[in-house]
Amino acid sequence: MPSPTPSNHINHIRRVDSPEDLLAVADLIETAFELKGDPEGQAVIRQMRRIARQRTPATIRALRGSSEGFVWIEEGEIVGNLTLMHFHKSSKPRTLIANVAVAPAYQGLGIATALTDYVMRYLQNKPDSEIWLQVRSDNAQAIHIYSKYGFKFEHAIAQWRYSSISNAFLGRLAALSPSRLCSRRRIADWHQQSAWLNANYPKNTRWYQNVNFSAFSPWAWLNPANWIELPNLQHVAYRPEGHLAGVLTWQQTATHADQVWLALPQGANEDESAEILLRYLIEQLKPQRDLALEYPAGRATQGIQNAGFVLGRNLDWMRLEKLQP
Template sequence: NIRRVGRDGDPYYLDATSPETSPLPFHGYIWVENNRIVGNVTLIYMKKNGQNLYFVANVSVDPEYRGRGIARMLTRCAMRHAQEHNGHSVTLQVREDNQIAISLYESLGFVEYTRRTNWGIQKRPPNLTHLTTPAIKIAPRQAENWSQQREWLNQLYPEKVSWFLPYQLSKQEPGFFNDFSRWLNGDSLHFWQATQAEKLIGLATLENINLLQDYLWIATSPAYEEIAIPALVSKIARRSLHPLRIQVNYPAHRAVAAFQALGMKEINTLIWMEYTIPPVLPQ
């Protein structure tokens, strides 16, 4: 009942490629009963640091067919595919409030390694830079602050997180070569910093991802985030032509009051889980 499938928009079509060879960004398997697709698992392949990594982007079963173990079999099919292709690990994301799916993945050997919340702006926020004493100053980023920004970014967007986000640290590095490269590639990035009493407390990069999304990559520390985030986001959003497109991906359950003070809405909180593939999958 499981068949390999490639996807190019809608509808689905079967092909002879695999996630490793397909030119399409999405691939995977479907569950078919009575010539009807009732379930699917979407698999994305990437190679990082010489390792074959797999990301399960979606496991879905028609409501009429749930409770029969189809999701488990589809997930195991994706795991076995990764194992048969010398995969190092399989990663997936699941909503924090989806306990049924969490229990399923845990029973298959997936282990949580982080939780991330996506925040979205609902309306243009007020100016919050003056609510602290002394007031916070927001200004364009100074190149000499790059080393601190890079350190904070690496803490907030470590490699195992940034792989699965539209994020590239090297794009944010200052310098003539990067400025020219961004101009040549049509990349739109704007850089800001926040200081209080001449002390650097945070930085942010606003990056246009597509026509519907702008990501704000925040760099700060737990010591400053509750005051740096409201000041940075309010200033940047008020200067943006499209503030409602701005999203922030941030470690879950951190700086919640800061985001709420901005009137931002929690889009979702996702648990990131990983299965490290042994030489032989358990039966």
């Protein structure tokens, strides 16, 4: 395992243990990740600050089973952070390393590496938990560091965003007549839709997403557990020449943006299918809130852009193969 730097890191690292710490971490993440001009990032920061104001030192300690933070202190100020998010929804516990951030003035001094090294040693006490992280695909230095710890690349995702401002842009695009090619999803479409969803949104990282694909089934209404979610879902199928080419699901949420799920096959027509389905959603169903879309990185890029979506970032999912002693 890489040696921590600086060598006296033990005197600088401590747990997040107060609402003031949480507020300082929110400020740090906003600055380090340059989120002031990012609408989605700002929504996350506002949520972090709202949660911080609702917490007490006692509740922060009590909730360490789901989330716990470690910070780097320099001259009494928090200048580095690493958060562990614990997921227990399935039989296999999982831990996500998140929000590894260092204040710009302190970057390049080994603080992120030292925080990671400290946490990796701490995680040796959780040998049954899978360890995961997300890192920007263009952050070669961080990917190199994580690889040294034994993290392996799983897959990459692109995070897209649509806002109402894009409507003016869409009006200037050449018409594709999506209303003629799209219609309500049929019961018989589910088998193929399910297969495409499982291919595009791998099961090994779906625990992180707020989605239950079984609720997308035409038969989901048979399970009372799905009744609350079903009114929030709409499914649209695209059928050029009468053959199913893709299905879009619009999931209305209580968060800062509604979620869009694309069930498309990989291939030459993927861009066109993505554009037509997304434009149908925007022009015909007329969502009133921002839209968020995750899709495999590098796929349907032109079609998604043509529909007015803006790429936020590409992220690599990495999984630790084995904790090193």
